[in-house]
Amino acid sequence: MLLAGLSLYLLVTLGMLLAPNIDVLIGMRMLLTANSRAKINHETEGFVKILADANTDRILGVHMIGPSVGQLIGEYCVVAMEFSASVEDIALTCHPHLTRSEAGRQTAMGVHGWTMQA
Template identity: 40%
Template sequence: LVSIGRKFNVDEIGLEELGIEKNPNASIKTNQSMQTNIPNIYAIGDVAGKWLLAYTASAEGTVAAANCAGQKTEINYAGVPNAIFTTPEVGSVGLREKQAEERGLNVRTGQFLFRVLGKAQAENEIEGLVKVVADADSDKVLGVHIVGAHATELIHECALAVRLELTVTELGNAFHAHPVMSEAILEAVHDVHGLSIHNPKQL
C-alpha cells in the first residue's frame, strides 16, 4: 500500500482573477461560514482544506447553502469521527492520550477487550479493544478509540459524546442492550473509574 496524498485541484478556475485568497497549502481560505474573502463566494470540501472527508464536505455544503439563503450559521467540527475500513476496522474520535497530555490536561483512561463480550464470542470477532480518554478534573470524555469488528459503526455513539461534551459518568449511565458489541464502550467508560466488573484486570 502506497499513500501519496492529495493535491487541491484549484488551478485555472479563476481564483486569482476574482482575488480569492488561498492558504499556504493552496487550499481556498474560508471562515466558519465556509465563506471566502469575497462575501458571496463559498468553498466546501477538499478545496477548503479542512477535514478532507466526504461527510464533513456534506456538512460544509449545508452550512454554505444556508448562508447563501440568508441564514447565519457556522460549521462545527466537534466530534468528527475517523473511520478506517481495514481488517480489523479502526474508529476514532477526539483526542488521543498523548495529545491530551500535551495540552496539559490531567488524563485518565479506560480500556476493554472485545474477547470478554458475549456478542464478540458469538460472532467469532474477539480481537479488538476500546480505549476511552477522559479529563480527570472535569470527567469529560475527550476521545474514544476502537480497533476491531464494527469499529466504524461503534464510534458514532462516542462521536456524539465528544460533540456534546458528555462526562464519563453521563455516558456510563446510558443503557446498552445485551448482548451487543457496544457494551465494550460501556465497559471501557466504566473502567475509567475502575468500575468495569467484566474487565479481566479487575478480577
C-alpha cells in the same frame, strides 16, 4: 475521524492531550474478547479505550479497534463528545445485553474502577 482497516480513532491521541498539560484519565482497554456479541460472532480481536479529562470527566477521545467498531463510533465518540457527555453519563446509560455497545459502557465503567459484571 481516521479510518484505517479495522481501526477507528476520533483524532485525539494521548500525546495530543498530554502536550497542553491536560490531566487525563485513561480507561482500561476493554478487550472485545470480553464482549458477548463479539464472542458469538467469532470477532474478538480488538478493544475500546476512553480518554477523559480527570477534572471534568468529559470524554476527550475514544480509540476503537476491531470488527464493526464503526457501528459504535457514533454514540461513544461523536454524540457524547458533541454534547459534552461525561464518562459517567455513558457508564450510567442502559445498553442492551448481547450487543457490541456494551463494550463502550464497560470501558466507561472501567475508567472509574467500577465493577463491570456482577
